[in-house]
Amino acid sequence: MRYVMLVRVDPDLAATTTVDDVDPWVGEGTRRGLRLDGSPLEDPSTATTVRVRDGEVLLTDGPFAETKEIVAGYDRLEAPDLETAIDYASRHPVAAIGALEVRQVWEDFVAERDGEMPPTRGDGIDYLFLHVPEPALLRTATRETGDPTPWVRSVEEQGTTLGGARLKDEADAGATVRSRKGELLISRGPFAEVAEQIAGIDLIRAADLDEAIAIAAAHPTARIGAIEVRPLVAG
Amino acid sequence: MTDGTPRGALTRAFADEWGRIVASLVRTTGDWALAEDAAQEAFATAATTWARDGIPRRPGAWLTTVARNRALDRIRRGATERSVLAALREGGEAVRELEPDDVPDDRLRLVFTCCHPALPLEARVALTLRTLCGLTVEEIAHAFGTSPAATAKRLVRARQKIQRAGIPYEVPSGAALPARLNGVIAVLYLLFTEGYAPSDGTAVVRPELSGEAIRLTAVLADLMPAEPEVLGLLALEHFQDSRRSARTADDGSLVPLDEQDRGRWSTVAIAAGEQALAAAERSAATPGFMLRQARIAALHARSLGTGRTDHAAIATEYAALVVMSPAPQLALARAVAVGLAEGPAAGLALLDELEPTGALRASSSLPAARADLLRRAARFPEAAAAYRAALDLVRTEPERAFLERRLGEVSGAPG
Numbered sequence: 001m002r003y004v005m006l007v008r009v010d011p012d013l014a015a016t017t018t019v020d021d022v023d024p025w026v027g028e029g030t031r032r033g034l035r036l037d038g039s040p041l042e043d044p045s046t047a048t049t050v051r052v053r054d055g056e057v058l059l060t061d062g063p064f065a066e067t068k069e070i071v072a073g074y075d076r077l078e079a080p081d082l083e084t085a086i087d088y089a090s091r092h093p094v095a096a097i098g099a100l101e102v103r104q105v106w107e108d109f110v111a112e113r114d115g116e117m118p119p120t121r122g123d124g125i126d127y128l129f130l131h132v133p134e135p136a137l138l139r140t141a142t143r144e145t146g147d148p149t150p151w152v153r154s155v156e157e158q159g160t161t162l163g164g165a166r167l168k169d170e171a172d173a174g175a176t177v178r179s180r181k182g183e184l185l186i187s188r189g190p191f192a193e194v195a196e197q198i199a200g201i202d203l204i205r206a207a208d209l210d211e212a213i214a215i216a217a218a219h220p221t222a223r224i225g226a227i228e229v230r231p232l233v234a235g
Numbered sequence: 236m237t238d239g240t241p242r243g244a245l246t247r248a249f250a251d252e253w254g255r256i257v258a259s260l261v262r263t264t265g266d267w268a269l270a271e272d273a274a275q276e277a278f279a280t281a282a283t284t285w286a287r288d289g290i291p292r293r294p295g296a297w298l299t300t301v302a303r304n305r306a307l308d309r310i311r312r313g314a315t316e317r318s319v320l321a322a323l324r325e326g327g328e329a330v331r332e333l334e335p336d337d338v339p340d341d342r343l344r345l346v347f348t349c350c351h352p353a354l355p356l357e358a359r360v361a362l363t364l365r366t367l368c369g370l371t372v373e374e375i376a377h378a379f380g381t382s383p384a385a386t387a388k389r390l391v392r393a394r395q396k397i398q399r400a401g402i403p404y405e406v407p408s409g410a411a412l413p414a415r416l417n418g419v420i421a422v423l424y425l426l427f428t429e430g431y432a433p434s435d436g437t438a439v440v441r442p443e444l445s446g447e448a449i450r451l452t453a454v455l456a457d458l459m460p461a462e463p464e465v466l467g468l469l470a471l472e473h474f475q476d477s478r479r480s481a482r483t484a485d486d487g488s489l490v491p492l493d494e495q496d497r498g499r500w501s502t503v504a505i506a507a508g509e510q511a512l513a514a515a516e517r518s519a520a521t522p523g524f525m526l527r528q529a530r531i532a533a534l535h536a537r538s539l540g541t542g543r544t545d546h547a548a549i550a551t552e553y554a555a556l557v558v559m560s561p562a563p564q565l566a567l568a569r570a571v572a573v574g575l576a577e578g579p580a581a582g583l584a585l586l587d588e589l590e591p592t593g594a595l596r597a598s599s600s601l602p603a604a605r606a607d608l609l610r611r612a613a614r615f616p617e618a619a620a621a622y623r624a625a626l627d628l629v630r631t632e633p634e635r636a637f638l639e640r641r642l643g644e645v646s647g648a649p650g
Contacts, residue, residue: 043399046395046400047400048353059352231399
């Protein structure tokens, strides 16, 4: 089964605690076939949050919510079950200075593409989109207005998508993992500090932030919530 | 300014060339901080060299060459790691391309990048002042009552976001342009109003900020001569600026429009406003937001010649503006205009309909407007109560002095 792991860092702890290098953790994931890919993100101060209300694109500087533990990276995992994914996540060095939010991917949320996938763009800036629906607006979305399938098909045609995932939010489909003073702390379900859950991610390759914003603004989540657009650390 | 001294030449060159030099270096190096530092060094060098050796024949070209060489020095020394990386990424082309050229669009791109809506508003304003107007961090901090450290941090974060989040260095095209241009106009107008009517503090006007705003708007109008809203903004700024010295009494208090000494209005600025307004009217298919504001300012200015203000025409323009924007400040201004055109009762009726929401709730402007209309209706005890309510909320000293004077007047009057 597929999982998305959001790497969350507490800047206060990060400033006072030295942690191990992440390379051995990545090596283990590659060796055991647990880790597909992943990347650190640029600082949250480089984030732009995109909303569309009454047809107007509204931008705010910074992340969608101020949380103690900020999203600093992501990994895409493949594991036989949640326990294996949690066990692997718990050895990530950031467990000591933040939290690893492991979320099962809702695999058939958007139907697989019929036929060949158009080529992905060769160059551009890579962005992670964090989809954050507002609970009240989410309830008003119909099957049609909330369906991301047309959007997914269009980013496939453009060659701007590097993949995306709808994340399950049931308590048995995810966990938040921390390690403090050598003790492992696991809470079931999604990250619980704020009411708005991250409901999905997309990886988008765009020419610049303007194009990334335009792509985000076309997604249904922008109308029923917000999309946080975060540049990946280049390289 | 045209006094022929090295200092005069330098002041003039700074006004004319700063934005051009920084814009060209931003394009060729991709490094904002490097571009600003190199421009700063070029002007510092000019200050000593010109005083010693005389003013060069072409000051702009001289400064551009020196700034380019400073930037090259820094890149070669590896003083800024990022710029070296940028130069390498471009396959070394960045270094080769540091020619003293001036692509006309450079400053225009810079305007749109500085005013990009993905940046926080304060950063847009600070970046515009630093990058396009050449104000120092200390000057910007002073103008907005923040610490230099906080201003510097804001600028660093903004430049980082531009580079790392990929905010493009270009003029938006097609469908994106109108909205983005409105964003630029909003930043310039904010800059102007902060200079013309500071939101806090003791001064009625900070002429240096409104002067910068006018200069930058004129540059923008030059670069986009077919945009009626830019011309409208320029006209509005000139008209408001024409009344600058009449807005402050000798004791530092604010003087309302209808009590100003019209002899102190600047006919030069009014003429510049009329010229920009005429150009805006010629190129506007339908009058936009800034054009209508400029018309209102023009109607006030024309009272200089006619001796009377056409309040009915002003009220008509405000009625159109209220339809274009839900800003409560506009609805307030409309009520005041109607009060002057049709009598205080009509204005007060509109004020009663106004919901004090958002910024208006905490502002003295709503009770102050009500007080003024009550005063004009000779309802003095009610006016006094409204002046007291306004004084509770007032944030600038000149306005406080004005409201206190008015309160004294209506308190002494027979009610």
